Amino acid sequence: MxxxxxxxxxxxxxxxxxxxxxxxxxxxxxxxxxxxxxxxxxxxxxxxxxxxxxxxxxxxxxxxxxxxxxxxxxGRRQALTMRIATHAPGTQTDDVEALERQLDLRAAFGTLSAADQEVLALHVWEDLDARSAAAAIGCSRATYSMRLTRARRRLAALLRETPAPVPASPLTLGTTP
The missing domain is CATH 1.10.1740.10 (RNA polymerase sigma factor, region 2, helix turn helix motif)
Structure with missing residues (x-):
């Protein structure tokens, strides 16, 4: 029974x-x-x-x-809102480069479409395998895998596009017009 x-x-x-x-x-x-x-x-x-x-x-x-x-x-402006975790970057709180990388990642992630954010979140945050993640969003495993690959590529491209800070010209420092 x-x-x-x-x-x-x-x-x-x-x-x-x-x-x-x-x-x-x-x-x-x-x-x-x-x-x-x-x-x-x-x-x-x-x-x-x-x-x-x-x-x-x-x-x-x-x-x-x-x-x-x-x-x-x-009538929200987005169908699905995702937030990136707001925890500190670990023990490297004084590491400016680590903080900048984290801020760049947050900014790039925020510009992705909701669909790209969703597949990345299911993979990274929820740690689901492709079959379970596909079931969660209602598509085939192959479709999910392709979406994940494309979302990773778009995120990587956004991170590569992040402009590097422009150093101040030594001629303009401390001079007055």
Whole structure:
């Protein structure tokens, strides 16, 4: 005899709540995070008899759809908002070059399309394999892999385009017109 569907849901909830919360926190406005996570698990409860295994990609996809529906309904300017982690660059806080690289990466990442940001985030932040990431965004593994490759190339190109600081000319330092 199989366990009742609510027991399966309770296990999915216990196993994946923190991951779904982290996923949504990185993408949604802070005031909307709790609502999105709640709606995601309400959808899971409603499908408790037929939750796919593994459940995490389905939960990510559901959370993503909740955010997209919310964005369409409220007229936000972006369908999906992603934020780059705001933690300090580690023990090298006084390392100006490391800070500049981090700022360049944040700026370049912010100029990517929402689709490029999404595939990179699923790969880097969520550490999903190609099959699970593809399931989370609703495409084939091959399509996801191609999108990831293209997003990496666009990010690398943006980082190469970042202009280097122009040094001050020694003739203009300390001189008055």
């Amino acid at each position: 199989s366990p009742p569907p609510h027991a399966h849901f309770e296990q999915v909830y216990a196993d994946h709540y923190a991951e779904v919360l982290r996923f949504v926190t990185r993408r949604a406005h802070p005031l909307n995070v709790d609502d999105v996570v709640s709606e995601t698990f309400i959808a899971a409860w409603q499908r408790r008899d037929a939750l796919p295994m593994p459940a995490l990609p389905w939960l990510y996809r559901t959370a993503r759809n909740v955010m997209l529906n919310s964005a369409r309904g409220s």
